[in-house]
Amino acid sequence: MARPKKIRKVLLLEPNYANKFPPIGLMKIATYYRNLGNWDIVFYKGDLKRFIVEQISEHCIEELTEFLVDIDWYLKKDVIVEFIRTRKKEYLDTLVAGNAELKDTILPILSFYKDYYWKGTWKDNPEWDRVYVTTLFTFYWDITIETINFAKLLVKKKSDLMVGGVLASIQPNEIYQATGIKPYVGVLQTPGQLDKGDTQIIDQLPLDYSILDEIDYKYSMSNAFYGYTTRGCIRHCSFCAVPILEPSYQSYIPLKERINLIREHFGDQKDLLLMDNNVLASKEFPQIIQDIIDCGFGKGAMFTPPNQLEIAIRNLKVGINDRAYIRKSQSLIMEFYGTLKDEESFEVYRIISKYHIGKLLTSKKENILLAYQQIKPYYDKHFKSSSQLRFVDFNQGVDARLFNEDNVKLLSKIAIRPLRIAFDNIKTLPFYEKAIRLSVNAGLKDFSNYLLYNFDDKPIDLYRRLKINVEFCEELNVSIYSFPMKYHPIRPDKNGDVDYSHNRDFIGKYWNRKYIRAVQAILNSTKGKIGKGKAFFYKAFGNDEDQFLELLEMPETFILYRFFFEWLDNKPGGFGTAHWRKCWNRCMSESSDTEKSMLLDIIHQNKFNSVSELSGLSQQGQELLLYYTNFRKDIITPGTELYRLKKEYDSNPTIKLKRKL
Structure with a gap:
């Protein structure tokens, strides 16, 4: 009789950063190993030290069970975990419940596993045959590197630790230098990439949704089928990582079989979220639309949640x-x-x-x-279980330059909502406007887009694109939600002198730190998006371009508490928005070129901690900088004058921000 194959263990790790979408790559790898059989598959996202404690506790329970079979130790797992994690005697006392003989019996076992964790002995005995770490944005660098280095302690052989995903593909050399692990670049699209001779193409496998229920973390974009109907993009935009991740354009990936397998094993999902980077470039676009319809996502499709x-x-x-x-x-x-x-x-x-x-x-x-x-x-x-409308979302957006009557007609046949049309550059306005109007003529009413800023655009370009969308909403009676998205480099600069890819500190050549903070402060009040409603838009971003530019210069606290500081204009003390404006205009018109340059340099750097120590500024220059003090703490701290005034304002506000969605 042939011996049964030994069960081996594979660990799938996602760093504990915040993200909306589940790790699609790891879900496919989980399916791969489940198809192989004889693999114990574990997915984890969270506190890795807690993960180690729980794994060690499992081994402790196994030994206790073998030693004392009359007690169901598994029912005491929560107490065992806390004893190993904290070393507190109270948990030991809870376990033995005053039974001194039992305490003497189990204490050596419990102490061994407690010490096994706290002395780090577990590091000398890795138990995972293979470990996979996914990566995402470059500005998650620190937590990603920390996770990879921790994963090195978990795998039996370092060669069986595989790092992949977005960051791994964009900066493989940097990851190797930081961890000693050479990442995998790109997508797993060839048979045998994990095991020679295996015929599975991992990128084309259905997703294993079950692993998402192994963790506490909840992805905000849930209850959806995720997938691709194409790979790659025909464009090679300088700010984009797609040419690295998916260098070859693949114009058709069948959808139906994968969706049906997911339905069969994990239940139906409400929406269809497709991650294609340029689906309109596909010559098989009519077939893609038909596949979407065949999967149950035609226009007006309904979803009944399963049990x-x-x-x-x-x-x-x-x-x-x-x-x-x-x-x-x-x-x-x-x-x-x-x-x-x-x-x-x-x-x-x-x-x-x-x-x-x-x-x-x-x-x-x-x-x-x-x-x-x-x-x-x-x-x-x-x-x-009540029925709900289903939605299709090409989440990465569609290319306005490829719109025509034929493909828009096809889009109108599916339950697409919203239709995301890229509007990253004001220069593409003719294409963007054509795409919007063609879509409206085809019966589509719900749109969305990300508006890239802080790249090679000017601040006023962002205002113009936002205003265009608001005006389209009113003219065409449609809904367009705009999401301004700050550009972050994905690599160091060409000379290698500066690297902003691992943080969010990059400032575009037409921008400065103050302008970035001003836009973020405005978006804070709009919850990051701008929809229909001219009155709301004009109040948030200014009635015209001059007012928008003024907002960029306005103190951040005055933006965040806009109506409160406008209300202060009618109070004694001269500290409202109109007072700042008067002081600003006076400084800009009356100050010497040297002082004006100094003031603007301080304001645009958005650093005001030591402005009182600066010499060479006039009294009115010093007065202007006082407005830029961060008053947010004073506003919420009892006993301060601003706190008292804010309470008075809140009890009878004269202006309310109203938004028509």
Whole structure:
């Protein structure tokens, strides 16, 4: 008889940065290993030290179970985890509950695993056969490098640690220098890239959605199918990473089979989010639209949410991913319990207590399955599923330069909302306007775009693009949401002298730090987006270009608390917006060229900590700089004059920011 293959372990890691979308690459790799079989697959995003503690606790429980079979140690996992993590005696006392004999028996085992963690012995005994780390934006450099270096401690052989993704592809040499790990560049599009002789093309595999339920982190863009119908882009914009990530344009990737497999295993998803970088460049665009329709995303398509608990229990029974579906089932049951009242609440609580599933760490697979059988009648009684409109989103945007009546007509046949049309440069206005008007004529009404700024544009270009969108909204009776997006370099400069790719400090040649902060302050009040409504736009960004330019120069606190400081104009003390404006105009018109240059240099650098120490400024110059003090702390600190005035204003505000969405 042939010996069964040894189970090997693969760990998928995403650095603990904030991001909207799940790690599509890791989800495909999870599918790859699940198809291979004989691999234990774990996905993690979060505190890596906590992850190590929980892994060590698992081994501790295994040994305790072998040593004392009469006690279900798994039901005490939460206490064991905290004892190993904190070394606090109170957790040991909770475990033994006053039983001195039991304490003497288990203390050597518990102390061994406590020391195994705290003395770092685990670093000498890595248990993962393969580890994969995904990467994202370059400005997440620090946390990404920290994660890669931590991952080196987890893998048995360093050659079996693979780093991939956006940052890895853009800056492979820098990652190698920082970690000693040579990253993979690009996309896994060739058979045998992870295991010689294997025929799977990883980039074309369906996503394993189950791994997302292994972690606490919740991605804001959830409940969607993710995928590509094309790869690459025919453009080679200097600010874009796509030519590096996807250097060859692939004009068609079949969609239907992958969507159907995801539906079968993980349940239906509401929306379809496609990450294509230039779908309109595809000669197979009509086929792509037909695939989208065939997948259930034609215009007006509706979605009826499935019973997620039923799916989780089904997958738990067949063992697709116990780690994920124990967590998901337990979470859904506890969420359901929280909605119940009176007798039903008591009965479900009794079941939860009987099977010890009130806490995730003590929830066992067999107990969840047993509890579900008794909870199911209550759950089915209350489960309701109302239909909702589905949406298709080409999230990376579509190329305005490629719009024509034929492809817009095709777009109008699917449930696209919003249609994202790139408007990164004011010079593309003729193409952009044509794309908007063609789309409206085809019946499309909901649009969105990212407006790149701080690249080679001038500040006034951003204002003009925003205003164009607001005017289109009114003229065409449509909705266009604009999202200004600050440019960040993805590489060091050509000479290698300056590297802004690992932070967010880059300032474009027509911009300065004050202007960047002013735009961000304005966007703070608009929650990062600008929709329809001229009155709102003009108040936020100025009635005309001169007012916008004035806003860029205005003290940041005056922008953030716009209406409050305008209200202060009517109060004694001379510290409202009109007073700043008067002082600004006087300095700009009356100051010497030398002083004006000095003032503008200080203001545009947005650094005011030591302005009182500067010599050579006139009294009115010093007065102007006082307006640039950060008053936000004073505004919220009881006892200050600004706090008192803000309370007075809040009790009877004279101006309210109204927005028509």
